Amino acid sequence: xxxxxxxxxxxxxxxxxxxxxxxxxxxxxxxxxxxxxxxxxxxxxxxxxxxxxxxxxxxxxxxxxxxxxxxxxxxxxxxxxxxxxxxxxxxxxxxxxxxxxxxxxxxxxxxxxxxxxxxxxxxxxxxxxxxxxxxxxxxxxxxxxxxxxxxxxxxxxxxxxxxxxxxxxxxxxxxxxxxxxxxxxxxxxxxxxxxxxxxxxxxxxxxxxxxxxxxxxxxxxxxxxxxxxxxxxxxxxxxxxxxxxxxxxxxxxxxxxxxxxxxxxxxxxxxxxxxxxxxxxxxxxxxxxxxxxxxxxxxxxxxxxxxxxxxxxxxxxxxxxxxxxxxxxxxxxxxxxxxxxxxxxxxxxxxxxxxxxxxxxxxxxxxxxxxxxxxxxxxxxxxxxxxxxxxxxxxxxxxxxxxxxxxxxxxxxxxxxxxxxxxxxxxxxxxxxxxxxxxxxxxxxxxxxxxxxxxxxxxxxxxxxxxxxxxxxxxxxxxxxxxxxxxxxxxxxxxxxxxxxxxxxxxxxxxxxxxxxxxxxxxxxxxxxxxxxxxxxxxxxxxxxxxxxxxxxxxxxxxxxxxxxx
Amino acid sequence: xxxxxxxxxxxxxxxxxxxxxxxxxxxxxxxxxxxxxxxxxxxxxxxxxxxxxxxxxxxxxxxxxxxxxxxxxxxxxxxxxxxxxxxxxx
Numbered sequence: 001x002x003x004x005x006x007x008x009x010x011x012x013x014x015x016x017x018x019x020x021x022x023x024x025x026x027x028x029x030x031x032x033x034x035x036x037x038x039x040x041x042x043x044x045x046x047x048x049x050x051x052x053x054x055x056x057x058x059x060x061x062x063x064x065x066x067x068x069x070x071x072x073x074x075x076x077x078x079x080x081x082x083x084x085x086x087x088x089x090x091x092x093x094x095x096x097x098x099x100x101x102x103x104x105x106x107x108x109x110x111x112x113x114x115x116x117x118x119x120x121x122x123x124x125x126x127x128x129x130x131x132x133x134x135x136x137x138x139x140x141x142x143x144x145x146x147x148x149x150x151x152x153x154x155x156x157x158x159x160x161x162x163x164x165x166x167x168x169x170x171x172x173x174x175x176x177x178x179x180x181x182x183x184x185x186x187x188x189x190x191x192x193x194x195x196x197x198x199x200x201x202x203x204x205x206x207x208x209x210x211x212x213x214x215x216x217x218x219x220x221x222x223x224x225x226x227x228x229x230x231x232x233x234x235x236x237x238x239x240x241x242x243x244x245x246x247x248x249x250x251x252x253x254x255x256x257x258x259x260x261x262x263x264x265x266x267x268x269x270x271x272x273x274x275x276x277x278x279x280x281x282x283x284x285x286x287x288x289x290x291x292x293x294x295x296x297x298x299x300x301x302x303x304x305x306x307x308x309x310x311x312x313x314x315x316x317x318x319x320x321x322x323x324x325x326x327x328x329x330x331x332x333x334x335x336x337x338x339x340x341x342x343x344x345x346x347x348x349x350x351x352x353x354x355x356x357x358x359x360x361x362x363x364x365x366x367x368x369x370x371x372x373x374x375x376x377x378x379x380x381x382x383x384x385x386x387x388x389x390x391x392x393x394x395x396x397x398x399x400x401x402x403x404x405x406x407x408x409x410x411x412x413x414x415x416x417x418x419x420x421x422x423x424x425x426x427x428x429x430x431x432x433x434x435x436x437x438x439x440x441x442x443x444x445x446x447x448x449x450x451x452x453x454x455x456x457x458x459x460x461x462x463x464x465x466x467x468x469x470x471x472x473x474x475x476x477x478x479x480x481x482x483x484x485x486x487x488x489x490x491x492x493x494x495x496x497x498x499x500x501x502x503x504x505x506x507x508x509x510x511x512x513x514x515x516x517x518x519x520x521x522x523x524x525x526x527x528x529x530x531x532x533x534x535x536x537x538x539x540x541x542x543x544x545x546x547x548x549x550x551x552x553x554x555x556x557x558x559x560x561x562x563x564x565x566x
Numbered sequence: 567x568x569x570x571x572x573x574x575x576x577x578x579x580x581x582x583x584x585x586x587x588x589x590x591x592x593x594x595x596x597x598x599x600x601x602x603x604x605x606x607x608x609x610x611x612x613x614x615x616x617x618x619x620x621x622x623x624x625x626x627x628x629x630x631x632x633x634x635x636x637x638x639x640x641x642x643x644x645x646x647x648x649x650x651x652x653x654x655x656x
Contacts, residue, residue: 241643461656
């Protein structure tokens with residue numbers, strides 16, 4: 001199959017990347033593991049908040065004002081060139097979303113209901129009923145006549161001389177394999193979940209989609225792309241037993257967190273209290289538990305009825321089943337304390353905006369591999385729905401330029417690679433003994449939880465790396481019970497690899513930064529003099545190799561290819 | 567496939583289910599399998615332990631035949647949160 005643009009993942013970032021390409025008249029193929037064209041790829045539902053600068057007049061609502069605050073919002077670990085472009089493009093992409101039919105206005109007042117949260121220096125979050133947010137975006141992709149391959153997992157990129165020219169994929173319902181050649185590829189496969197344990201112990205009970213398993217990170221790494229900020233982990237606060245979204249709505253609408261003594265503890269950690277950055281909120285709750293002040297509770301009892309109504313309505317936009325959970329639990333969050341747990345960890349954006357963990361991109365959303373773009377939760381800088389929408393669109397525009405510049409025929413499909421991949425898959429499917437993907441994943445999760453997660457030491461991280469490398473040896477003995485299982489086998493390999501990248505980067509950063517996002521017990525201080533640097537991970541001769549780059553420079557300065565500036 | 571002891575989060579009422587295939591179509595985790603073009607067979611929850619409890623199947627079901635049931639370990643969770651915060655190796 002030949003196309004101009006191949007998009008891996010049909011969530012917000014992937015769909016927003018497809019739109020400018022379709023508008024430019026390019027042929028677009030989207031591979032999607034689920035059927036999420038109508039839903040967000042990170043949460044499968046709607047959206048309840050959208051972060052944007054709107055340029056409505058006041059200074060705080062200008063891109064330059066927000067850009068000025070980005071270094072402190074990210075504790076200095078940020079690619080300012082890319083973050084600056086994303087923020088400057090926010091008003092344009094916001095207007096574009098409105099033109100697609102997204103209604104950001106409050107239905108009762110007809111105005112934008114803007115709230116402050118997560119330490120941002122203005123009321124940048126629009127709280128709205130975004131049940132159909134993604135439907136409008138998906139509709140434009142459909143109208144543009146993109147070819148969408150559903151239930152299809154991309155497992156390997158095709159690259160030659162540091163240039164991407166397509167990918168290999170399979171449909172896990174039919175077993176059909178695809179070799180797709182493309183002049184540009186966008187990776188938009190989301191974040192890394194199922195990588196550590198949580199309270200329920202259920203691997204698929206995760207804050208964000210458990211079906212987003214770092215496929216983009218893993219495929220990019222194997223093809224030589226650079227990744228950054230992989231040492232930073234992200235956690236959130238969730239009702240104990242159910243890892244679900246909703247923290248933004250809770251804190252922006254005025255909820256409190258209290259410990260077992262009834263103390264509203266957030267002000268001990270940040271002068272903004274519950275309005276601190278997500279990383280700070282998670283870090284504070286972790287500390288309270290470690291200090292013996294747990295359990296921690298959500299407290300909404302002080303809120304007026306209209307605010308509670310709005311909260312209740314908002315919470316189920318993000319997670320439709322949350323009211324059913326409270327009902328089965330027999331808890332009324334309006335009148336009672338709700339016990340809170342730390343969620344499982346994930347690799348996403350470390351609880352801060354504009355840092356991002358994943359494939360390093362330049363100002364056009366292009367990775368260090370020419371023709372390979374990344375956006376959404378698998379890329380640096382990009383984070384959250386707005387980050388996905390804006391960087392996705394930027395990447396889509398970048399692919400148009402890349403496609404138009406492409407001269408001559410694309411390389412022939414690497415038949416040896418395709419044959420080896422299919423033979424490996426047949427091996428997984430034929431095997432009746434060997435290792436199940438569940439076992440490989442359980443061991444990865446236990447290793448991350450115990451030695452790479454919250455409290456890190458040199459010794460613990462080395463132990464984790466040894467364990468993960470030993471686990472890699474068992475990957476060739478994996479078995480798949482069916483085609484669905486073959487998808488999970490590939491996911492489990494990607495999760496293990498991401499854990500290894502996280503451990504390698506964490507070992508290299510000999511300081512603590514952003515609290516429990518990277519907490520080294522053996523280096524408990526933040527050391528700006530020596531470590532205001534990116535940890536860049538790439539494929540080395542035998543495993544991940546880590547190098548550093550000052551955050552005074554854009555990540556693109558570490559790329560081997562030439563970079564076009566905007 | 568999961569064994570019989572695995573908690574089934576997606577309960578389908580055979581009396582009200584119209585065997586339409588929408589739950590299979592929408593499930594983001596590829597857990598629900600419904601034989602196409604056969605109005606006799608019910609959807610099968612093939613991989614119940616891989617459910618994210620998003621409720622998309624419930625929300626799209628045209629006859630409200632689906633109920634999401636959370637397991638005890640989620641509803642009445644007793645895990646010590648500190649056990650999730652890592653081992654201190656010095």
